[in-house]
Amino acid sequence: MQGFLVLALISSLLVAVFAVQNAGGVDIRFFVWTFQGVSLVLVILGSAAVGACLAYMLGMLKQVRLSLKLRETQAQVRKLHDELQKLREAPVSPPEQPVAETVQAPS
Helix, strand or coil: HHHHHHHHHHHHHHHHHHHCCCCCCEEEEEEEEEEEEEHHHHHHHHHHHHHHHHHHHHHHHHHHHHHHHHHHHHHHHHHHHHHHHHHHCCCCCCCCCCCCCCCCCCC
Protein backbone atom coordinates (compact mmCIF):
# COMPACT_ATOMS: atom_id res chain seq x y z
CA MET A 1 0.00 0.00 0.00
CA GLN A 2 2.79 2.43 0.85
CA GLY A 3 4.55 1.55 -2.39
CA PHE A 4 1.41 2.46 -4.31
CA LEU A 5 1.18 5.83 -2.55
CA VAL A 6 4.84 6.60 -3.25
CA LEU A 7 4.36 5.68 -6.91
CA ALA A 8 1.24 7.86 -7.14
CA LEU A 9 3.08 10.78 -5.55
CA ILE A 10 6.04 10.45 -7.93
CA SER A 11 3.69 10.19 -10.93
CA SER A 12 1.78 13.28 -9.80
CA LEU A 13 5.02 15.20 -9.36
CA LEU A 14 6.20 14.23 -12.86
CA VAL A 15 2.88 15.31 -14.41
CA ALA A 16 3.05 18.65 -12.55
CA VAL A 17 6.65 19.29 -13.68
CA PHE A 18 5.73 18.39 -17.27
CA ALA A 19 2.73 20.71 -17.15
CA VAL A 20 4.68 23.67 -15.77
CA GLN A 21 7.43 23.24 -18.39
CA ASN A 22 4.79 23.29 -21.16
CA ALA A 23 2.83 26.36 -20.11
CA GLY A 24 2.00 27.75 -23.55
CA GLY A 25 -1.49 28.40 -24.82
CA VAL A 26 -3.26 25.88 -27.04
CA ASP A 27 -6.53 25.66 -28.94
CA ILE A 28 -8.78 22.77 -28.00
CA ARG A 29 -11.57 21.32 -30.12
CA PHE A 30 -13.91 18.84 -28.43
CA PHE A 31 -16.87 17.67 -30.54
CA VAL A 32 -18.66 20.96 -31.33
CA TRP A 33 -16.91 23.14 -28.74
CA THR A 34 -13.76 25.13 -29.39
CA PHE A 35 -11.61 26.67 -26.67
CA GLN A 36 -8.88 29.07 -27.79
CA GLY A 37 -5.77 30.09 -25.90
CA VAL A 38 -6.23 27.63 -23.03
CA SER A 39 -3.11 27.12 -20.93
CA LEU A 40 -1.50 23.76 -21.59
CA VAL A 41 -0.94 23.41 -17.84
CA LEU A 42 -4.71 23.38 -17.31
CA VAL A 43 -5.21 20.85 -20.11
CA ILE A 44 -2.55 18.48 -18.76
CA LEU A 45 -3.58 18.74 -15.11
CA GLY A 46 -7.28 18.53 -16.03
CA SER A 47 -6.68 15.42 -18.13
CA ALA A 48 -4.70 13.81 -15.31
CA ALA A 49 -7.45 14.65 -12.81
CA VAL A 50 -10.19 13.22 -15.05
CA GLY A 51 -8.11 10.06 -15.58
CA ALA A 52 -7.58 9.69 -11.83
CA CYS A 53 -11.31 10.13 -11.17
CA LEU A 54 -12.21 7.52 -13.77
CA ALA A 55 -9.68 5.07 -12.33
CA TYR A 56 -11.10 5.69 -8.84
CA MET A 57 -14.68 5.09 -10.01
CA LEU A 58 -13.75 1.87 -11.78
CA GLY A 59 -11.91 0.71 -8.66
CA MET A 60 -14.94 1.49 -6.51
CA LEU A 61 -17.19 -0.43 -8.90
CA LYS A 62 -14.92 -3.45 -8.53
CA GLN A 63 -14.97 -3.05 -4.73
CA VAL A 64 -18.78 -3.01 -4.71
CA ARG A 65 -18.93 -6.14 -6.84
CA LEU A 66 -16.46 -7.92 -4.58
CA SER A 67 -18.38 -6.79 -1.49
CA LEU A 68 -21.64 -8.18 -2.87
CA LYS A 69 -19.94 -11.45 -3.78
CA LEU A 70 -18.42 -11.66 -0.29
CA ARG A 71 -21.81 -11.07 1.33
CA GLU A 72 -23.35 -13.80 -0.84
CA THR A 73 -20.57 -16.23 0.00
CA GLN A 74 -20.81 -15.50 3.72
CA ALA A 75 -24.56 -16.18 3.63
CA GLN A 76 -23.89 -19.50 1.91
CA VAL A 77 -21.27 -20.41 4.53
CA ARG A 78 -23.73 -19.59 7.35
CA LYS A 79 -26.41 -21.73 5.69
CA LEU A 80 -24.03 -24.67 5.30
CA HIS A 81 -22.77 -24.25 8.87
CA ASP A 82 -26.35 -24.35 10.19
CA GLU A 83 -27.08 -27.45 8.11
CA LEU A 84 -23.95 -29.11 9.48
CA GLN A 85 -24.99 -28.32 13.05
CA LYS A 86 -28.44 -29.83 12.44
CA LEU A 87 -26.86 -32.97 11.05
CA ARG A 88 -24.50 -33.26 14.01
CA GLU A 89 -27.35 -32.83 16.50
CA ALA A 90 -29.68 -35.28 14.78
CA PRO A 91 -30.06 -38.62 16.59
CA VAL A 92 -28.26 -41.45 14.93
CA SER A 93 -30.34 -44.60 14.56
CA PRO A 94 -28.59 -47.95 14.25
CA PRO A 95 -28.53 -49.38 10.77
CA GLU A 96 -31.24 -51.87 10.01
CA GLN A 97 -30.14 -55.50 9.87
CA PRO A 98 -30.95 -57.15 6.58
CA VAL A 99 -33.48 -59.89 6.88
CA ALA A 100 -31.97 -63.19 5.80
CA GLU A 101 -34.06 -64.97 3.26
CA THR A 102 -34.56 -68.63 3.75
CA VAL A 103 -34.04 -70.64 0.65
CA GLN A 104 -35.61 -74.02 0.53
CA ALA A 105 -33.94 -76.76 -1.35
CA PRO A 106 -36.02 -78.37 -4.03
CA SER A 107 -37.50 -81.63 -2.95
